[in-house]
Amino acid sequence: MEEIQRYKIVLISLICVVFIFYSYEPDFEYLETVAGILSIVAPEPINASFPIAFYQSAYVDYRFNPPRLRIFTLNKCLKSNQFLLADLHFNGNNSAPLRKNIYGKPMESQCPSAYIPASSCFYSPYIFSIELKTNEDPKKIIIHLDSKKIELDVQKVHKKTKVGITVCLQPVYYYSQWQNIVLYIEAWRAQGATRFIGLIEIKPWPSFPSLPVDIADKYPRIDDSVFILSYFMAMNICILDIKTTIGTVADFDEVMVPKNGRLLDYATKEMTNTKVGVLIFENHYVSLTPRIYTSNFSGVLSPKFLTFNRPPKYIFNASVIAIAQVHLPDSFIDSSMRSEYTDDGALLHFRYKVESENLTTTEKPFRFFPDDHSVHIKNMEDTAQKIFNGTMPTFSSKPYDTLQKCVKKIIPVEDKVCRSTGGICKEEMDKVEDWVYDKSDPLFLVAI
Ligand SMILES: *[C@@H]1O[C@H](CO)[C@@H](O)[C@H](O)[C@H]1NC(C)=O
Ligand SMILES: *[C@@H]1O[C@H](CO)[C@@H](O)[C@H](O)[C@H]1NC(C)=O
Ligand SMILES: *[C@@H]1O[C@H](CO)[C@@H](O)[C@H](O)[C@H]1NC(C)=O
Ligand SMILES: *[C@@H]1O[C@H](CO)[C@@H](O)[C@H](O)[C@H]1NC(C)=O
Ligand SMILES: *[C@@H]1O[C@H](CO)[C@@H](O)[C@H](O)[C@H]1NC(C)=O
Numbered sequence: 023m024e025e026i027q028r029y030k031i032v033l034i035s036l037i038c039v040v041f042i043f044y045s046y047e048p049d050f051e052y053l054e055t056v057a058g059i060l061s062i063v064a065p066e067p068i069n070a071s072f073p074i075a076f077y078q079s080a081y082v083d084y085r086f087n088p089p090r091l092r093i094f095t096l097n098k099c100l101k102s103n104q105f106l107l108a109d110l111h112f113n114g115n116n117s118a119p120l121r122k123n124i125y126g127k128p129m130e131s132q133c134p135s136a137y138i139p140a141s142s143c144f145y146s147p148y149i150f151s152i153e154l155k156t157n158e159d160p161k162k163i164i165i166h167l168d169s170k171k172i173e174l175d176v177q178k179v180h181k182k183t184k185v186g187i188t189v190c191l192q193p194v195y196y197y198s199q200w201q202n203i204v205l206y207i208e209a210w211r212a213q214g215a216t217r218f219i220g221l222i223e224i225k226p227w228p229s230f231p232s233l234p235v236d237i238a239d240k241y242p243r244i245d246d247s248v249f250i251l252s253y254f255m256a257m258n259i260c261i262l263d264i265k266t267t268i269g270t271v272a273d274f275d276e277v278m279v280p281k282n283g284r285l286l287d288y289a290t291k292e293m294t295n296t297k298v299g300v301l302i303f304e305n306h307y308v309s310l311t312p313r314i315y316t317s318n319f320s321g322v323l324s325p326k327f328l329t330f331n332r333p334p335k336y337i338f339n340a341s342v343i344a345i346a347q348v349h350l351p352d353s354f355i356d357s358s359m360r361s362e363y364t365d366d367g368a369l370l371h372f373r374y375k376v377e378s379e380n381l382t383t384t385e386k387p388f389r390f391f392p393d394d395h396s397v398h399i400k401n402m403e404d405t406a407q408k409i410f411n412g413t414m415p416t417f418s419s420k421p422y423d424t425l426q427k428c429v430k431k432i433i434p435v436e437d438k439v440c441r442s443t444g445g446i447c448k449e450e451m452d453k454v455e456d457w458v459y460d461k462s463d464p465l466f467l468v469a470i
């Protein structure tokens with residue numbers, strides 16, 4: 023019965039997407055798409071007057087057979103006849119580069135995004151990809167935009183053999199709830215996580231570069247017109263950097279747990295020698311007493327479960343996922359793989375201020391830790407003491423409240439403004455806290 027309910031929801035959302043497509047897309051765009059499919063319009067290389075920024079690495083993904091070259095970009099919506107002109111350079115100077123026309127697809131399957139808060143954004147994340155021959159092993163990619171060039175290095179992606187869970191975190195900005203981070207790391211490690219990308223292994227996700235000077239004043243700044251610093255691309259690049267068998271993408275206030283034992287053991291058992299590539303966990307809001315923002319973590323021993331229907335999250339076999347979305351996978355490398363909902367596990371979502379929603383509480387058999395909670399509570403208290411050298415700062419909700427206030431002012435569709443909160447809330451956020459801004463080398467490149 024529950025399964026049927028879920029399929030209904032999926033079906034309804036599909037209908038909505040189709041509806042949005044037809045009602046939002048102007049007619050000429052639709053005709054262009056049709057013309058593109060029928061190849062009435064001649065193919066056209068993307069040139070230097072097109073606004074586009076490239077993630078610095080291209081990936082050769084050997085999980086596909088034949089392998090695929092995948093290039094990540096942020097750009098204005100593409101027409102279907104537009105392609106990147108790329109030279110694939112192989113080892114040594116003797117072999118001539120191989121020239122390819124590489125076509126792109128929006129990562130969110132349509133451009134502009136159908137998701138309302140992102141629908142007014144000028145820049146969308148794209149993947150350009152092309153099949154390679156098994157023996158083709160490019161060392162660098164040079165993209166030609168007229169006389170301008172971009173050089174990308176090449177990273178390889180293989181099937182995973184190292185047993186463990188890698189946790190990917192979305193780009194985090196203006197974040198002040200440090201207690202969440204302490205609980206997140208302690209709980210995920212107890213569940214079998216061996217690597218955290220975004221945090222333990224900090225990958226900077228800096229401001230995007232300015233477009234080349236000759237076109238910069240014709241288009242919006244990328245920082246101001248890309249949805250939430252383009253979490254969609256960050257998530258999918260992170261997944262390619264996973265080296266362990268299992269992966270997940272979880273926010274700082276989310277931990278996935280099985281009913282019994284550790285998540286790693288449960289997931290390995292459910293996925294090995296089956297066609298299950300993804301396990302989906304229902305979203306359970308939990309409230310902790312005392313609140314962890316008092317820096318007292320003893321509330322994790324007996325979380326209160328709140329009834330509130332929110333979208334799920336999932337863990338995946340990192341050898342088989344092709345493209346991830348936030349709440350469900352988008353596609354598998356091998357189309358015989360499938361996702362499975364499970365009631366033997368849960369997403370524990372310790373969302374900030376959830377107590378103010380007046381939700382009904384229920385009992386559930388899920389806990390943060392698979393073993394002795396008192397040990398973990400002590401660990402978290404010791405960690406916090408160590409970080410702050412014995413003087414824990416009093417928690418202030420001011421940064422959080424300020425960001426919420428700024429975000430709520432933006433009505434994407436009516437105002438035709440992109441909810442690029444990292445960029446457009448900077449001035450207000452700088453008034454409430456002395457933020458540390460990332461100063462690492464750029465990860466995104468533009469043509470020069
Ligand atoms: C660049 O591409 C645009 C759109 O495809 C086209 O209109 C323009 O003529 C091109 N410019 C050059 C210099 O080729
Ligand atoms: C290729 O040529 C460049 C410049 O001519 C040289 O610096 C480099 O060492 C050569 N690489 C190989 C692998 O021969
Ligand atoms: C993941 O999928 C691959 C390919 O189907 C399979 O060989 C492997 O056993 C799976 N890993 C886990 C942990 O289930
Ligand atoms: C944390 O809260 C619990 C429950 O209210 C209390 O018993 C305990 O003494 C508190 N711990 C600290 C370190 O304050
Ligand atoms: C929750 O209940 C309190 C007290 O009855 C009320 O003031 C508050 O507005 C309610 N909050 C929500 C989100 O309904």
Ligand SMILES: *[C@@H]1O[C@H](CO)[C@@H](O)[C@H](O)[C@H]1NC(C)=O
Pocket residue numbers: 411412
């Ligand atoms: C930590 O606190 C101790 C005792 O208050 C002090 O002696 C020490 O210098 C502090 N360490 C740092 C790194 O601030």
